[in-house]
Amino acid sequence: MTRCLPNMSPFAMKLEMWLRMNDIPHEVIDHIGFSRKKQSPFVMFNEEEIPDSNFIVETLATYFNKELYPSVSPELKAVGISFLKMVEENSIWTIFLYRHVHHQADYKKYVRYNEVDEVNEAIGADIGNNLKDRAWKHGIGRHSNEEIYKIGCDDVRAISNFLGTKTYFLGDFPTLIDCTLFGFLTQITCVPMDFPMMQVIREECPNILDYVDRLKVQFWPHWDDQKI
Ligand SMILES: N[C@@H](CCC(=O)N[C@@H](CS)C(=O)NCC(=O)O)C(=O)O
DSSP states (O other), X not given: OOOOOSXXXXXXXXXXXXXXXXXXXXXXXXXXXXXXXXXXXXXXXXTEEEESXXXXXXXXXXXXXXXXXXXXXXXXXXXXXXXXXXXXIIIHHHHHIIIIIITHHHHTTTOOSOSSHHHXXXXXXXXXXXXXXXXXXXXXXXXXXXXXXXXHHHHHHHHHHHHTTOSBTTBSSOOHHHHHHHHHHHHXXXXXXXXXXXXXXXXXXXXXXXXHHHHHHHHOTTHHHHOO
C-alpha cells in the first residue's frame, strides 16, 4: 500500500487543519469507526462525543473563544459559507464516486481498512455499495461518470477563479473555508489516481497547487512523517 495522506477522510483532514490553524491541543486517534450519527470524524471533548466536523468546530470555537471567519466582512463570510456547502455537499461526491465506486480496485493501493486481505476487500466493497446507494438518493449518482466528473471539474475551476492570487481563500487571513478546501483538494492532489479534477488543476489551476502547498508548509510542518 502506498501512503499518501495523513487521513483519507476529507472531513477529518479539514477538522485537523482547523485544530492546527487555531493551536488547539488535540490527539488524533486512528480509529476505524463512526460517531453516534454513523459518520466520521467525531471528537471526545470533556468526556462527551461530538459528531460532525461543522458542529465540532462550532463547539470548540465557542469554548476556546475562536472565530470561524476572523477578520473578514459579512459578505466574504457568506462567500466562505457558500463554498463550504458546495464542496461538502456537492464536490466531495465526485471524489467519493471516482475512488470508491468507479475505481475501487485502483483505490485499494492507497487505503487499508483491515490487516486481513479478505476483510479489507469486503470493507472496500461495502463502502463502494453504500456510497453508490447514497449517491443515487442524493441525486448525483443518477448522472453518467462523465457528467459527475464535469461537476467536480467545474467546482475546482470555481475554487481556482475565486482564489486568484490571494494568500488564503478569503484574503489575508485563514478561515474555516481554507480547512474545508485543504481537506478536499489534498484528496485529489496527493493521491496519485487519475482524477479528472487533477487534470484540470494541473492544466488550468496552478494557483490551487501553490495554495495547498502554502497551507501545508504553514500549518502542517511534519506532513511527511504523518502520511498514512
Ligand atoms: N457532515 C459530516 C460529513 C462527514 C462524512 O461524510 N464522513 C464520511 C467519511 S469521509 C463518512 O463518515 N461516511 C460514511 C457515511 O456517511 O455513511 C461532517 O462534516 O463531519
